[in-house]
Every structure is written in structure tokens, then in C-alpha cells.
Amino acid sequence: MRLPFKNNSSLLTLILCLHFLLVSGQKKIPQIKLEKGQTSTEFIEAKIDSIIAVLTLEEKVALTHAQSKFSAKGVARLGIPEVWMSDGPHGVREEISWDAWSEAGWTNDAITAFPALTCLAASFNPKLSRDYGFSLGEEARYREKDILLGPGVNIYRTPMNGRNFEYLGEDPFLASTMVVPYIKGVQENGVAACVKHFALNNQEHWRDKINVEVSDRALYEIYLPAFKAAVQKGNVWSLMGAYNKFRGQYTTHHKILNKILKNDWGFDGVVISDWGSGHSTKEAALYGLDIEMGTGTDGLGTGADNHYEYYYLAKPFLKAIKNGELSEDLVDDKVRRILRLIYRTSLNSNRALGKLNTKEHHEVARKVATDGIVLLKNEDNFFPVKDKKGLKIAVIGENATRDMTRGGGSSQLKPLFEISPLEGLKTRYKNAAIIHTMGYESGASAYDKTLPATLNQDSLYVKAIEVAKKADVVLFIGGLNKSYHQDSEGDDREVFALPYGQEKLLNGINEVNKNVGFLLVTGNAVAMPWISKTKGILQTWYLGSMAGHAIADIVSGDANPSGKLPFSFPKKLTDNAAHSFGEVSYPGDGVNQYYKEDILVGYRWFDTKEIAPQFAFGYGLSYSDFKISNIKIDQKKYRINDKIKVTLDVSNIGSRPGSEVVQVYIGKHKSKVKRALKELKGFSKVYLDKGDKKNTTITIDVSQLAYYNTKISDWSVEKGTYYLYVGNASNNIVKKIKFVLF
Numbered sequence: 015m016r017l018p019f020k021n022n023s024s025l026l027t028l029i030l031c032l033h034f035l036l037v038s039g040q041k042k043i044p045q046i047k048l049e050k051g052q053t054s055t056e057f058i059e060a061k062i063d064s065i066i067a068v069l070t071l072e073e074k075v076a077l078t079h080a081q082s083k084f085s086a087k088g089v090a091r092l093g094i095p096e097v098w099m100s101d102g103p104h105g106v107r108e109e110i111s112w113d114a115w116s117e118a119g120w121t122n123d124a125i126t127a128f129p130a131l132t133c134l135a136a137s138f139n140p141k142l143s144r145d146y147g148f149s150l151g152e153e154a155r156y157r158e159k160d161i162l163l164g165p166g167v168n169i170y171r172t173p174m175n176g177r178n179f180e181y182l183g184e185d186p187f188l189a190s191t192m193v194v195p196y197i198k199g200v201q202e203n204g205v206a207a208c209v210k211h212f213a214l215n216n217q218e219h220w221r222d223k224i225n226v227e228v229s230d231r232a233l234y235e236i237y238l239p240a241f242k243a244a245v246q247k248g249n250v251w252s253l254m255g256a257y258n259k260f261r262g263q264y265t266t267h268h269k270i271l272n273k274i275l276k277n278d279w280g281f282d283g284v285v286i287s288d289w290g291s292g293h294s295t296k297e298a299a300l301y302g303l304d305i306e307m308g309t310g311t312d313g314l315g316t317g318a319d320n321h322y323e324y325y326y327l328a329k330p331f332l333k334a335i336k337n338g339e340l341s342e343d344l345v346d347d348k349v350r351r352i353l354r355l356i357y358r359t360s361l362n363s364n365r366a367l368g369k370l371n372t373k374e375h376h377e378v379a380r381k382v383a384t385d386g387i388v389l390l391k392n393e394d395n396f397f398p399v400k401d402k403k404g405l406k407i408a409v410i411g412e413n414a415t416r417d418m419t420r421g422g423g424s425s426q427l428k429p430l431f432e433i434s435p436l437e438g439l440k441t442r443y444k445n446a447a448i449i450h451t452m453g454y455e456s457g458a459s460a461y462d463k464t465l466p467a468t469l470n471q472d473s474l475y476v477k478a479i480e481v482a483k484k485a486d487v488v489l490f491i492g493g494l495n496k497s498y499h500q501d502s503e504g505d506d507r508e509v510f511a512l513p514y515g516q517e518k519l520l521n522g523i524n525e526v527n528k529n530v531g532f533l534l535v536t537g538n539a540v541a542m543p544w545i546s547k548t549k550g551i552l553q554t555w556y557l558g559s560m561a562g563h564a565i566a567d568i569v570s571g572d573a574n575p576s577g578k579l580p581f582s583f584p585k586k587l588t589d590n591a592a593h594s595f596g597e598v599s600y601p602g603d604g605v606n607q608y609y610k611e612d613i614l615v616g617y618r619w620f621d622t623k624e625i626a627p628q629f630a631f632g633y634g635l636s637y638s639d640f641k642i643s644n645i646k647i648d649q650k651k652y653r654i655n656d657k658i659k660v661t662l663d664v665s666n667i668g669s670r671p672g673s674e675v676v677q678v679y680i681g682k683h684k685s686k687v688k689r690a691l692k693e694l695k696g697f698s699k700v701y702l703d704k705g706d707k708k709n710t711t712i713t714i715d716v717s718q719l720a721y722y723n724t725k726i727s728d729w730s731v732e733k734g735t736y737y738l739y740v741g742n743a744s745n746n747i748v749k750k751i752k753f754v755l756f
């Protein structure tokens with residue numbers, strides 16, 4: 015098309031004039047001063063008001079979607095910085111390319127890999143959770159990230175979920191208690207935590223399309239509490255939606271984001287989509303999504319000046335506001351939340367500088383690991399294994415050397431180092447002889463496929479038997495790994511049993527050596543038909559950079575195991591609640607999925623259906639022995655606003671210092687609604703020297719006994735008789751006390 019100009023120079027002059035008018039027409043942020051008596055929060059809100067007033071509509075919309083793989087725009091004109099994000103829940107992910115999932119290839123982004131969150135949950139140690147969050151937040155700050163995309167708190171509903179290793183187990187009270195200090199620790203660094211994935215993302219299979227149908231009771235009593243605690247107690251600054259649907263609507267822009275999260279709970283932070291989980295401009299605009307990420311994950315659009323402009327909350331959103339289809343108030347609320355996050359992070363002049371790979375961080379990682387490892391079986395005091403001259407220790411299994419920080423999906427890491435179990439054991443055992451052989455090989459893993467094993471499995475087997483035959487002690491280090499269809503994002507496990515021929519290998523080893531200890535490296539429960547083939551079993555999780563040292567600490571007895579299972583181990587898969595109702599319950603029919611077990615998730619199911627698990631929620635042994643006694647509650651009758659004060663003595667009657675986790679469960683007797691037999695309502699981890707006794711108090715608000723009353727769409731506390739159960743595992747109750755609510 016020919017323009018009506020004599021020549022290019024006059025066109026250029028016109029463009030420059032227009033540009034000048036445009037820019038000069040855009041207002042600057044008016045200088046405002048902190049007024050007398052104004053709090054810093056009020057001052058920031060006033061600043062935000064003043065900024066919104068001078069932003070153009072284009073600038074507002076630009077804030078609400080990605081500009082690259084892991085960043086969103088700021089407002090350069092006004093000196094408002096971009097928002098930079100990074101995975102993940104147990105370490106800061108390596109730098110990713112601007113427009114692609116490939117690593118950016120930096121040489122200064124190696125970090126500390128902390129234990130995965132199942133291990134943190136197993137520690138039952140909220141104080142340690144704060145140290146974990148703080149150390150991780152320091153590393154995110156140092157890597158100049160404004161949002162750390164974690165923690166994940168999706169409830170453990172099935173042992174087949176590929177991502178359970180990233181989460182905090184099957185119980186909403188444990189997850190709620192452990193997630194709050196983690197978030198506070200991260201955010202002390204001026205980095206936003208991002209609690210995820212809201213909500214009902216309890217499997218990876220069909221995650222991007224499955225529609226979850228679940229009752230309001232299970233939603234409010236099981237699946238939402240950890241998110242609610244993150245918001246109301248952790249004051250989390252951001253939250254990530256999920257891929258799946260709930261009652262037919264995508265959870266990333268779902269009416270419960272406005273109703274429950276922002277209105278009922280008062281969440282004042284930013285809702286971020288999962289990568290590619292946004293599906294509609296109108297829904298995203300209306301139902302609470304504030305920053306859309308990862309929709310066009312290649313970022314390199316074709317035929318457009320920038321693929322990011324085609325995001326749902328980009329040009330289509332701008333157009334819909336301009337033509338009056340959508341109100342500008344919608345973008346203003348999103349912008350307000352985003353600016354509030356920016357003021358809490360990159361514009362927070364008090365925030366620290368951050369630290370990376372410090373000794374302290376390594377010590378925290380080691381402490382969480384040793385505190386979270388669970389001793390499941392210890393026949394003939396198999397563990398600890400003494401480091402004595404002449405002792406021959408066979409270390410067999412691929413997981414003795416396989417790195418576990420790579421793979422697993424978005425939570426994968428590039429650690430500065432990762433001490434393998436073999437390396438840790440070799441460093442610790444100076445006198446005993448350690449003979450290692452691989453035993454089995456799983457094949458390398460890639461994000462969406464597993465590559466075949468390359469070595470001859472038979473010769474690995476033969477070699478393993480040979481080594482086992484000559485050894486005094488066998489440490490079998492196996493389990494799962496971060497390969498696809500194992501403990502990994504993107505899809506679920508396909509079998510409940512141990513993979514890669516481990517059971518056959520264990521049987522073979524047991525033929526030639528009865529002195530076998532199994533170190534299970536998994537983030538999930540597995541079938542254990544081989545349990546009689548082992549004298550000792552340690553659940554060792556994915557432990558990150560200090561894995562080998564922590565494992566050696568426990569195996570050698572330098573540290574006394576004190577972890578407790580954050581989820582139940584069923585004897586067989588069909589004992590698990592989600593697997594008791596056929597495919598419609600798990601994994602669904604490809605379109606819909608029905609959580610038919612309702613509120614009876616995990617031990618709630620085993621208790622109420624009287625099914626004996628292989629190992630119970632809250633279970634874990636020690637190298638010492640403890641006694642819980644003198645258990646009392648302060649009243650026999652309570653009112654709704656009372657607190658129940660449980661006092662008890664914990665004694666270390668064993669031969670060495672250690673910690674016990676006292677657990678308090680409560681159940682309603684003859685309730686008028688369906689209830690689990692009992693639910694965890696309090697716990698305390700008590701450290702005791704040998705011979706020590708400590709009096710411990712656990713206080714429980716009566717309001718915590720409420721159930722979600724669907725008749726009034728609110729919580730109700732039922733009067734009448736309750737039982738309070740005290741023990742050191744959900745299936746090991748020392749005392750049951752009756753009380754009444756009136």
C-alpha cells in the first residue's frame with residue numbers, strides 16, 4: 015500500500031513526532047511520601063495505586079503473561095522490574111533458555127539439592143522445615159529469582175502418582191504444619207514461594223485433561239487444607255494452578271480461585287498458571303488467573319512479532335477490554351497483585367543478597383535427610399552396621415551410584431555435587447571392606463521416555479550373587495528412580511512392584527546370604543513381597559546433594575533414625591482407597607475421575623476399613639526405645655472455643671540418644687456424618703538423651719475437630735463424645751481417652 019508522503023524522511027519525521035507524543039503523553043509515577051502513621055503496607059498500597067493510575071492498558075496487560083520461558087514483563091518505562099521465576103520445591107533449577115526448555119548452559123548455576131519434600135514431611139520437624147525453606151530461599155535469592163515455584167502440597171492419594179516425591183504426604187494436618195515454616199523461610203529472603211498445584215492434581219496420568227469429581231467434604235477436609243494453611247498461616251505470596259479440571263472447569267482459572275482462595279481465605283498474592291495450563295482468555299480474565307505462563311512454550315511464534323503476544327492474557331485480553339467485552343477492573347486487580355509481589359520481592363529494599371552452596375546449606379540438607387530417613391524394619395538389630403576391621407560389606411544395586419537429582423521432571427536439579435550412597439559409605443567406613451556391584455541396570459532416563467538398559471543383566475545378576483556370597487553383610491540399594499513411569503512428572507508408575515528385576519535379584523542374594531538390609535530409594539510406597547528376604551529396611555527417599563553422607567550417618571549409627579512415614583504403605587495396591595473402586599476412581603476413564611473414597615484417604619481408609627497396611631502412616635523405628643506415659647487431657651468436657659491440652663511423658667528407655675514423634679489423633683464417636691475413625695490433630699518430635707524423660711504438651715483447638723458441613727457450606731463442630739488417641743504411629747496407639755464437646 016503506498017502512503018501519501020513525498021519521501022521516507024517526512025514519514026520518519028511523522029513517526030518520530032507520534033512516538034514523542036505517545037511517550038510524553040504517558041504519565042510518570044507521581045512521587046508520594048510515607049504519611050504520618052501510615053504503615054509500610056499502606057504505603058506500598060498507595061504506591062501501587064499511583065502506579066496503576068499512570069500505566070497504559072498495554073502496559074497493564076503485558077504484566078499478566080510470560081515474556082519468556084520463566085519471566086514476565088515489568089514496566090521498563092517506570093523502572094518496574096521484570097518478574098523472574100524458577101523451579102523448584104527442593105532446589106533452584108539450572109537456568110533455562112529464554113524461549114525453550116533446554117538448559118541455558120550457564121556455568122554458575124549449580125546449587126545445593128535439598129531432600130525432596132516427602133523426606134521433609136517424614137522428619138515431622140517443623141523447625142527444620144523453616145531452616146530448609148530459608149536455605150533454599152537464600153539460594154533462590156542469590157540466583158536472582160523473585161518466585162520459587164514450590165512447595166508442592168498435593169495430597170498423596172495413590173502410590174502410583176509420579177510426583178508424590180515432591181509433596182508432603184497423605185495427611186492434610188501434617189502437610190499444613192510442615193508447609194508453613196517452609197514458606198516463611200523462603201520468603202524471609204524476599205523471594206516469593208509459590209504453593210502448588212491448586213488443586214486436585216493427585217496424579218500425573220492424563221494430568222492435562224482429567225476432570226476430577228470429588229465431594230465438597232473431601233475437597234475442604236483433605237485436598238485444600240495445606241493450601242489454606244499456606245495462605246492464612248504462611249502468608250504465601252504466590253500460588254500455582256493445576257493442569258486438571260475440577261467439576262468441568264480448568265483449575266488454573268476456576269471459580270474456586272475467586273470464591274475460596276481470594277474471597278474466603280483472603281489471598282492477596284498472585285495466581286500463576288502451570289506451564290500451558292491456561293485455556294481461555296475469558297476464563298483466565300474472570301476466574302482469578304493473574305500471570306499466564308508457558309502457553310506457547312516454544313516462545314518462538316511463527317508469523318507473529320512475538321508468540322507471547324498470542325497468549326490468552328495477551329493481545330486477545332487487550333482486545334476484549336478495548337471492545338468492552340471485559341472490564342478493565344479485571345486487569346487492574348491482576349496488576350495490583352503483581353505489583354504487590356514485586357514490592358515484596360525485587361523492589362523490597364531490605365531484602366538480603368542471598369547465598370549459594372554454603373556449608374550451612376549442606377548441613378541443613380544433611381540434617382533434613384538424616385531426620386527424614388525412616389527405619390522400617392530392624393530384625394536382629396541389623397542396623398547400625400558397625401565399621402569393624404575384617405567385615406566385608408557388599409553394596410549392591412543401581413541406586414548405590416545412580417544420581418537422583420537429574421530427571422523427575424521440572425524439579426530436576428544441577429547440584430554442585432551429589433554424594434551417592436556408595437560414596438558416602440566408602441567415606442564413612444574406614445575399617446570394613448566395601449565391595450560394590452551394580453546388580454541391575456534400569457537404563458538412562460529422559461523426560462518422556464526411558465532408554466533401554468545397555469549392560470547384560472544376566473552378568474550383572476551373576477556378579478551380584480558372587481559378591482553377596484563372599485560378604486558378611488549385604489546392603490541392597492534399590493527402589494525406584496527419576497525415570498519416566500517411575501518417580502517422575504508427566505505420567506504415573508505402571509506397576510506397584512519394584513522394577514528392573516529387583517525382586518528376583520533379592521531372592522537370589524537371599525539364597526546365598528541371609529544378612530541383607532534394603533535401602534529403599536523412592537518417593538512412593540512399593541510392593542514388598544520380599545520383606546522376609548531382608549533383616550533391615552530403611553526408607554531413604556531422594557536426599558539430594560548430601561544423600562550419601564546422610565545414608566552413611568544412619569547406616570553406621572552416627573545418627574539415630576527418627577523419621578516417620580508421611581504416607582501409608584499398602585500390602586497390595588487394591589488395599590489403597592483410590593484403587594478400591596476400579597478405573598473410574600484411578601486413573602479415571604480418560605475424561606472424568608471420581609474420588610469415590612471421599613474423605614477416607616490414606617490411614618483414614620486403613621483404620622476405618624480395618625485393613626492392615628504393610629507400614630502405617632506415622633510409623634518409624636529408632637535405634638533406641640521410647641515409652642510414652644502419664645498421658646492426660648486437662649478436662650473431660652470442652653466447649654467449642656476451648657483448647658484441648660494433652661500432657662504426657664516421653665522416656666528414652668533405650669541405649670542411646672534419639673527422637674520420638676508423639677502423635678495425637680482424634681475421632682468422633684457415633685457421628686451423624688461419615689467420619690474417619692481418627693485424624694491426626696497434633697504431634698511433637700521430642701529429642702531425648704538415653705535415660706531422659708521429658709514432659710510434653712500438645713495443644714489442640716477444638717475448632718480443628720470441625721467437619722465441612724455441606725448443608726450450610728461451612729464448617730461445623732459436632733457436639734458429643736470423642737476419643738483422643740495418643741501413640742507413635744497411626745497403628746500404634748498407647749492410650750485412648752474419651753471426652754465430650756458440649
Ligand code: GLC
Pocket residue numbers: 101163210288289424
Ligand atoms: C511443570 C510443573 C510445575 C512447574 C512448571 C515449570 O509442568 O507442573 O510444577 O513449576 O511446569 O517448570
